[in-house]
Amino acid sequence: MNETNQNINKRCPYCNKIIVGRTDKVFCDDRCRNNFYYEINNEQKTFIRNINKVLLKNRRILRTVNPSGRTSVPKRYLEELGFDFNCFTGIHKTKKGKLYYLVYDQAYSFDDDDSVTLVVFYRNAQSVVG
Numbered sequence: 001m002n003e004t005n006q007n008i009n010k011r012c013p014y015c016n017k018i019i020v021g022r023t024d025k026v027f028c029d030d031r032c033r034n035n036f037y038y039e040i041n042n043e044q045k046t047f048i049r050n051i052n053k054v055l056l057k058n059r060r061i062l063r064t065v066n067p068s069g070r071t072s073v074p075k076r077y078l079e080e081l082g083f084d085f086n087c088f089t090g091i092h093k094t095k096k097g098k099l100y101y102l103v104y105d106q107a108y109s110f111d112d113d114d115s116v117t118l119v120v121f122y123r124n125a126q127s128v129v130g
């Protein structure tokens, strides 16, 4: 059995050229391997950076709208400020079954009348919501 023949049709995941050489070869050469992982790394960093941007913007909005630590606003008002309800850092369920969506130390919950209650959830790293 010729080991080189087993590489027929096996292509480099970076440049898509047919791999020539040992059967365990995955990339043409070090350059293709390095470029491949560099791009994956970059995509992941960009992805995470974009989510972090949304989270920080959400937190900034909550802090600005809720300086007293507890308030209620129409849901639409937050949306108009650019708040993204799909982006939060956690969910807390109170003993009464109410759900709070956390954005770091800030939190919000949905009320029946299309408004949103905002609370400061953590103060000095201690939860202030039951």
Ligand SMILES: [Zn+2]
Residues within 6 Å of the ligand: 012, 013, 014, 015, 016, 017, 027, 028, 029, 032
């Ligand atoms: Zn290649």
